[in-house]
Amino acid sequence: MSTQSIPASGQPRSEIVETPAAVRPAWVGLLAIVGLTALCIVSFCLAGLAVPEDGDPGLGFALWLVGGFLALGLATVAGTGLTVVQPGTTKVLTFFGHYIGTVRQTGLFTVRPLTGHAKLSVRVRNFETGELKVNDADGNPVNIAAIVVWEVSDTARASFAVDNYRSFVQTQAESALRHVATAHPYDGADGAVTLRGSTAQVSDELAAELAERIEVAGVAIREVRISKLAYAPEIAQAMLQRQQAGAIIAARERIVEGAVSMVREALARLEAEGVVTLDDERRAAMVSNLLVVLTGDSRATPVINTGSLYV
Numbered sequence: 579m580s581t582q583s584i585p586a587s588g589q590p591r592s593e594i595v596e597t598p599a600a601v602r603p604a605w606v607g608l609l610a611i612v613g614l615t616a617l618c619i620v621s622f623c624l625a626g627l628a629v630p631e632d633g634d635p636g637l638g639f640a641l642w643l644v645g646g647f648l649a650l651g652l653a654t655v656a657g658t659g660l661t662v663v664q665p666g667t668t669k670v671l672t673f674f675g676h677y678i679g680t681v682r683q684t685g686l687f688t689v690r691p692l693t694g695h696a697k698l699s700v701r702v703r704n705f706e707t708g709e710l711k712v713n714d715a716d717g718n719p720v721n722i723a724a725i726v727v728w729e730v731s732d733t734a735r736a737s738f739a740v741d742n743y744r745s746f747v748q749t750q751a752e753s754a755l756r757h758v759a760t761a762h763p764y765d766g767a768d769g770a771v772t773l774r775g776s777t778a779q780v781s782d783e784l785a786a787e788l789a790e791r792i793e794v795a796g797v798a799i800r801e802v803r804i805s806k807l808a809y810a811p812e813i814a815q816a817m818l819q820r821q822q823a824g825a826i827i828a829a830r831e832r833i834v835e836g837a838v839s840m841v842r843e844a845l846a847r848l849e850a851e852g853v854v855t856l857d858d859e860r861r862a863a864m865v866s867n868l869l870v871v872l873t874g875d876s877r878a879t880p881v882i883n884t885g886s887l888y889v
Contacts, residue, residue, distance in 0.1 A: 596734040596796070599671045599679025599689060607660045607688030614653035621646030659691040670696040670737050680733045696737060702729045702800060707752050709806055714773060715763045719810035722759050722773070724784060726751045727800040728792075735796025743795045751802075754788040764809065777804050841865055 625642035661669050661681065669681040672694040681687060682700075689695075704727040714720050728747060730736045736743040759773060762780060766772045773780055785802035792799070845861065 594677055594734045594738050596732045597679045599669075599681045601681055601683070601687040601689055604660065604686035604688055607656055610656040611653050611660075614649045614656060618646050618649035618653060621649055655691045658693070659688050660686065661689055661695045662686050666699060666701040668698050668700055668733050670698050670733050672696070677734055677738065698730065698733050698737060700730045700733070702727060704728070705748060705751075706805055707748070707755055710752060710756060710759070711810055712756050712759045714759060715761060718764055719812070720759065720764050720773065721806065721808050721810055722755065722804065723806035724751070724755050724781075725801075725803050725805045726788065727802070728797055729800060730796060731798035732796030735794065740795045743797060746795050747792050747797055750791040751788055754784055754791055758784045758787060764807075773804070773807055777807075780804060 621642050625639050625646060661671075663669050663681050663684050665684050671678045671681065671689060673690060673692065678690065678693065680698075681689065704725060706725050707723050709721050709723045711719055711721055726747070730743070740746045758780060762771055762773050762776075764773050765775065770776075771779055781803050784804075785799050788802060789799040845864070
């Protein structure tokens, strides 16, 4: 089975896809081998009996001898039709350069004689890409690596569409990783898709892009996960200071926001319950003192006023 596709060169090409091979039970091939072998032995025996006592072999000897060698040749040819498929593997069959199907069932089978039996594993495999240095969306150099879990889904494409499907997958994985890493910043504001903060989303995006790239090789992606992610050593210290500064600023903003809310609530409750009545000047002084106490780094030291507030 084949379909026509247009490659980059613009010329049509035939794209081979996996088809199940025609197989027969193993006893068919074994019976043919045993029968032909027995015929070979019988022919050689009869050829020996056909030799006259005077030692001059006749036509009968030649016929039985030719029949014996012919049976031996046919038994050898029948033996090429037996193939064993181990669990987790397949056999890709070719007949004089033509793909005729793939055997995925496990066990001993009889196939067309004189076919090539190429073993191809369909087990789940994984590898880790090399640690790549790329520039993120902000232009900062980062070191990144990923673990790719994959398996062969189409044995025909894996065998004939690319030169080496293993190296093809590894090369395309590194290329896709570079492309995805350059599309996102290492770190950013809340809600933005970043390499550090949105690892799962970035991994899913990488898996989708890699699956599209290697589909031509008959390979399916099971999972992709970022395994290593860090700023490049030359800017790691500077980026660490930047992150620390950002964390300090964010913490200060939260502290100020909480302090303002507490001061507002304290003033509202004092006035609502009639505890004290403050004019604008004293209100401002109280707000200032409360904010200093609530937002200051050092421990507050209270000063007790024993006189009037207006002295």
